[in-house]
Amino acid sequence: MGRQWLQAKREVAHLKKGQVVGKLVKEIMVAAKLGGPDPAGNARLAMVIEKARKASVTRDVIERAIKKGAGVGDEKLILHSVIFEGYAPHKVPVIVEVLTDNQNRTAPEIRSLFKSGQLGSPGSNKFLFDHLGLVEAFHPGDNIDVEAAAIEAGANEVEPLSQLENDSVPEGVTGARFITDRSTTHAVSQALAKEGWSVVTSETGYLAKQFPELSEPQRTEVGEFLQALEDHDDVHRVWAAMK
Numbered sequence: 029m030g031r032q033w034l035q036a037k038r039e040v041a042h043l044k045k046g047q048v049v050g051k052l053v054k055e056i057m058v059a060a061k062l063g064g065p066d067p068a069g070n071a072r073l074a075m076v077i078e079k080a081r082k083a084s085v086t087r088d089v090i091e092r093a094i095k096k097g098a099g100v101g102d103e104k105l106i107l108h109s110v111i112f113e114g115y116a117p118h119k120v121p122v123i124v125e126v127l128t129d130n131q132n133r134t135a136p137e138i139r140s141l142f143k144s145g146q147l148g149s150p151g152s153n154k155f156l157f158d159h160l161g162l163v164e165a166f167h168p169g170d171n172i173d174v175e176a177a178a179i180e181a182g183a184n185e186v187e188p189l190s191q192l193e194n195d196s197v198p199e200g201v202t203g204a205r206f207i208t209d210r211s212t213t214h215a216v217s218q219a220l221a222k223e224g225w226s227v228v229t230s231e232t233g234y235l236a237k238q239f240p241e242l243s244e245p246q247r248t249e250v251g252e253f254l255q256a257l258e259d260h261d262d263v264h265r266v267w268a269a270m271k
Contacts, residue, residue, distance in 0.1 A: 050261055052080045053093045054127055057105050058264070060097030063214065071163075071217035071230040079196065109264075112138050113154060114147040116250045116268060118242060121153045123234045124257055125265040134262045141256055156269065157234035161213030163206040164194050164229035165220050172202040181219035183208045196228035207235070236269035 055076045063070035067077055073094070080090055096103045108131055112124040122145070128134040139147055163183070178186035189203035197203040208216045210232045217230040242250065250270055257266050 047259070047261060048083055049080075049085055049089075052076060052083060052085055053089060054107070055264070056080060056090060056093040057097030058107065058127060060094045061099070061105050061107075065094050065098035065100065071214065071221065071227045075196075075228050075230065110134070112142075112147065113149075113152045114142050114145055115153070116145045116253045116270075118240065118246045118250060120240055120242070120250050121156045121236060121269045122254070122257070123154065123157060123267040124263060125267075126262050127264045128262040137260065138257075138263075141260065144253055154234075156238070157236050157267065159210065159232065159234055161208040161210045161216065162229065162231055162233045162235075163208065163213060163217050163220065163227060164189055164197070164203070165206065165217075165225040165227045166197045166201040166203040167223075167225050168201050169224070170202075174202065174204045177204070177220065177223060177225070178206055180223065181206060181216045182212055183216050194228060231265075233265065234267040236267070239269050239271050242270070 056073065059070060059073035059076050063072055065073075067074035077090060092103075095101050097105045099105065107127045107129055110126045110128065110131060112126065114122055114124075116122050124138065126134055126138065166189070167177075174186050174188070178184075183206035185207040187205050187207070189197055189205045193205075194203070206216055206220065213230055213232060217227045221227055247270070250268070254266055254268055254270070257263055
């Protein structure tokens with residue numbers, strides 16, 4: 029839902045190692061800024077630290093990123109969050125979240141990437157999405173009642189989640205995406221963790237309300253466009269109305 033077009037293309041091998049590390053370091057800084065420097069009380073930070081370790085990011089780099097994001101020490105994190113709204117080829121609505129320290133550099137680059145689609149004005153297509161809290165997690169147990177887990181954690185909805193949709197979900201486990209109000213995202217993450225769930229994503233995001241019908245060639249074209257956006261160093265998240 030929203031990001032399933034990434035499936036095989038999300039493999040780290042598709043990107044240069046330096047780009048992968050840069051995105052992970054930026055994500056660590058943002059997570060520390062928003063939720064504090066302690067991974068025990070910041071599910072988003074704990075998740076991205078684990079990803080960084082798997083990508084062989086050194087401990088020193090991780091610690092510096094946490095301190096910078098949390099404002100500890102001389103370095104301070106100065107990143108602007110910018111939302112771009114537009115359409116991929118074949119009128120597929122897209123929302124792009126960018127984190128940048130230089131808007132004058134990043135904005136023209138994003139506009140250039142939209143040359144095969146259409147960049148809209150602010151507010152042009154947000155009404156086509158729901159802005160919600162999203163918690164993606166997995167549980168090692170068999171016969172897990174995900175509906176009951178969602179109710180106990182305070183989530184509004186839940187749906188199955190596979191490794192194809194989030195490559196941090198191992199094979200042979202119960203994966204689920206818990207959908208909640210933005211204000212309760214962290215609380216739901218903590219509640220799930222207490223019940224033995226491993227949280228791999230905890231964030232606010234955009235889920236499309238409707239999905240255009242596309243042929244296979246059209247899906248391929250849209251997927252290539254979305255991947256080009258995803259590959260940009262300053263792009264934090266891409267949300268698209270594509271299953």
